[in-house]
Amino acid sequence: MSNNVIIRFSHATIAYQRRTALTDINLEIFQGEFVGIIGPNGSGKTTMLKSILGLIRPTHGSVQIFDCACHKLRCRHKAKIGYIPQKGQIDPNFPVTVMETVMMGRYSSIGLLRRPSNDDRELVKHALREVEMDGYADAPLGHLSGGQQQRVLIARALVQQPEVLLMDEPTTGIDTPTQHSIIRLISNLQKNLKLTVLLVTHDINMISPYVDRMALINTQLHAIGAPADVLNEKTLTAIYGKQVVVTTKGGGTYVIVGDYHYV
Amino acid sequence: MFEMLSFEFIQRALIASVIIGLVCSIIGVFVILRNLTFIGAGTSHAAFAGVTLGYLINYNPLSFAIVFSLLTVWIVGYLNRKGYLKLDASVGIFYSLTMALAVLFIGLMKVYNAEVYGYLFGSILSVTKGDLAIILILGLAVLSLVYLFFKEFHFITFDEEMAQASGIAAGWLSFLLLTMIALTIVISLKSVGAILVFALIVTPAAAAYQLTFSMIRMFLYSAVIGITASVGGVFLSYWLDLPSGATTVLFVSAMFFLSLIFSPKRGYIS
Numbered sequence: 001m002s003n004n005v006i007i008r009f010s011h012a013t014i015a016y017q018r019r020t021a022l023t024d025i026n027l028e029i030f031q032g033e034f035v036g037i038i039g040p041n042g043s044g045k046t047t048m049l050k051s052i053l054g055l056i057r058p059t060h061g062s063v064q065i066f067d068c069a070c071h072k073l074r075c076r077h078k079a080k081i082g083y084i085p086q087k088g089q090i091d092p093n094f095p096v097t098v099m100e101t102v103m104m105g106r107y108s109s110i111g112l113l114r115r116p117s118n119d120d121r122e123l124v125k126h127a128l129r130e131v132e133m134d135g136y137a138d139a140p141l142g143h144l145s146g147g148q149q150q151r152v153l154i155a156r157a158l159v160q161q162p163e164v165l166l167m168d169e170p171t172t173g174i175d176t177p178t179q180h181s182i183i184r185l186i187s188n189l190q191k192n193l194k195l196t197v198l199l200v201t202h203d204i205n206m207i208s209p210y211v212d213r214m215a216l217i218n219t220q221l222h223a224i225g226a227p228a229d230v231l232n233e234k235t236l237t238a239i240y241g242k243q244v245v246v247t248t249k250g251g252g253t254y255v256i257v258g259d260y261h262y263v
Numbered sequence: 264m265f266e267m268l269s270f271e272f273i274q275r276a277l278i279a280s281v282i283i284g285l286v287c288s289i290i291g292v293f294v295i296l297r298n299l300t301f302i303g304a305g306t307s308h309a310a311f312a313g314v315t316l317g318y319l320i321n322y323n324p325l326s327f328a329i330v331f332s333l334l335t336v337w338i339v340g341y342l343n344r345k346g347y348l349k350l351d352a353s354v355g356i357f358y359s360l361t362m363a364l365a366v367l368f369i370g371l372m373k374v375y376n377a378e379v380y381g382y383l384f385g386s387i388l389s390v391t392k393g394d395l396a397i398i399l400i401l402g403l404a405v406l407s408l409v410y411l412f413f414k415e416f417h418f419i420t421f422d423e424e425m426a427q428a429s430g431i432a433a434g435w436l437s438f439l440l441l442t443m444i445a446l447t448i449v450i451s452l453k454s455v456g457a458i459l460v461f462a463l464i465v466t467p468a469a470a471a472y473q474l475t476f477s478m479i480r481m482f483l484y485s486a487v488i489g490i491t492a493s494v495g496g497v498f499l500s501y502w503l504d505l506p507s508g509a510t511t512v513l514f515v516s517a518m519f520f521l522s523l524i525f526s527p528k529r530g531y532i533s
Binding site: 104 | 296411412414415417418421422424426427428429431475476477480481
């Protein structure tokens with residue numbers, strides 16, 4: 001693997017029992033890149049992230065990160081990958097505070113049979129400051145808004161001091177202004193901390209101004225490149241199977257997928 | 264009150280009830296938060312089937328209770344983890360299967376054995392020195408494991424997938440937790456009974472869940488409620504000459520309803 005390639009899919013096919021989720025994926029992600037992964041429901045976006053985490057093993061080909069097969073990742077590798085899964089509904093009564101939630105990100109580094117140290121607590125406070133949630137350390141997680149909870153989950157990933165951040169639909173279920181603030185926060189963190197970020201989303205227009213490249217998938221990799229290069233009606237129609245309109249305004253590219261209006 | 268404390272069987276019952284109340288209520292926190300409530304019921308009946316087999320072939324019933332309950336939680340856990348069957352469905356199958364085995368083993372006994380029914384309904388006042396030793400050893404083992412792996416159990420209870428992704432051995436720890444649930448049920452079997460042990464695991468933790476937003480406090484409240492109910496059950500059953508298991512469960516259920524009323528999460532009186 002070359003020096004600045006951090007994640008590599010080589011002819012990777014990934015299947016769940018009888019269903020193939022991804023077929024023959026060839027993809028290289030470079031260090032310090034912000035890559036958006038776009039595709040319809042069931043297209044294999046989440047599977048892609050899970051294969052990088054080593055939670056699913058390719059049936060053919062390979063998926064590598066840090067020069068290591070993902071399914072053979074050891075703790076020292078996993079500690080360098082911050083993962084923010086799709087945020088399900090957090091039970092508002094679940095007994096966990098913001099501080100405890102973020103501290104969980106340190107557990108893998110702390111190791112078995114050890115307790116968090118003062119240094120770990122300082123890292124947690126620092127991560128909370130990074131996501132502007134330092135005033136909520138003792139608040140129950142379930143009492144926060146969806147956007148605030150998402151910031152806490154980002155802090156949990158940051159406290160691992162990761163090199164790679166994998167995010168699965170981090171703006172789902174959040175109002176539009178908060179979605180923008182979350183994506184801006186991720187973009188700033190990516191630049192300031194020199195992170196490699198892979199972000200799965202349905203919202204093409206939301207992330208296209210921020211990402212370096214976009215991967216368009218629907219069980220196969222249809223296109224990878226800068227948003228202006230890959231966001232075209234032909235490719236998007238092939239992926240979504242619906243009418244797609246691509247327009248440009250103010251230097252930005254905007255996509256409307258399957259938006260029918262009947263008069 | 265002090266006169267009853269001079270009886271050795273009462274002393275043993277009180278020590279046993281403190282340990283069982285503590286272990287059940289601590290394990291109960293994980294059972295409640297991980298939605299494993301039904302597995303407690305299934306496992307306690309599996310343990311009872313083991314006891315009946317022990318009496319049938321005249322061999323230590325507790326050892327069979329351990330084997331039956333461990334096999335149940337491990338198989339149910341495996342089926343669920345592999346995605347072959349949902350947890351409630353597989354527990355339902357084992358619940359009825361092991362009860363059928365228990366009925367079969369009782370039917371095969373040539374003579375009526377009252378001790379078997381003691382395991383079904385519980386009798387803490389009949390705990391022997393040997394029983395107490397087993398309760399003490401297994402109870403300390405379960406509590407030690409909770410202490411040693413507390414932060415990992417906390418993580419997998421809140422978000423198992425994330426824990427696994429960050430390098431925590433979530434699968435292994437889940438099976439360890441199931442094993443601890445099975446052992447907790449086994450040590451409580453004789454005192455509280457297969458039918459009622461489930462309440463001593465679930466109810467204190469469910470009551471504590473109503474009272475706090477902090478997991479540490481939930482453990483603390485659950486332990487206080489569990490020990491209070493367990494020890495209170497012994498006193499009440501002695502004074503009122505009532506079955507000890509049923510008295511304990513009624514006591515802890517009353518505490519649960521009080522916690523509902525005073526819950527800061529509900530706001531009825533808070």
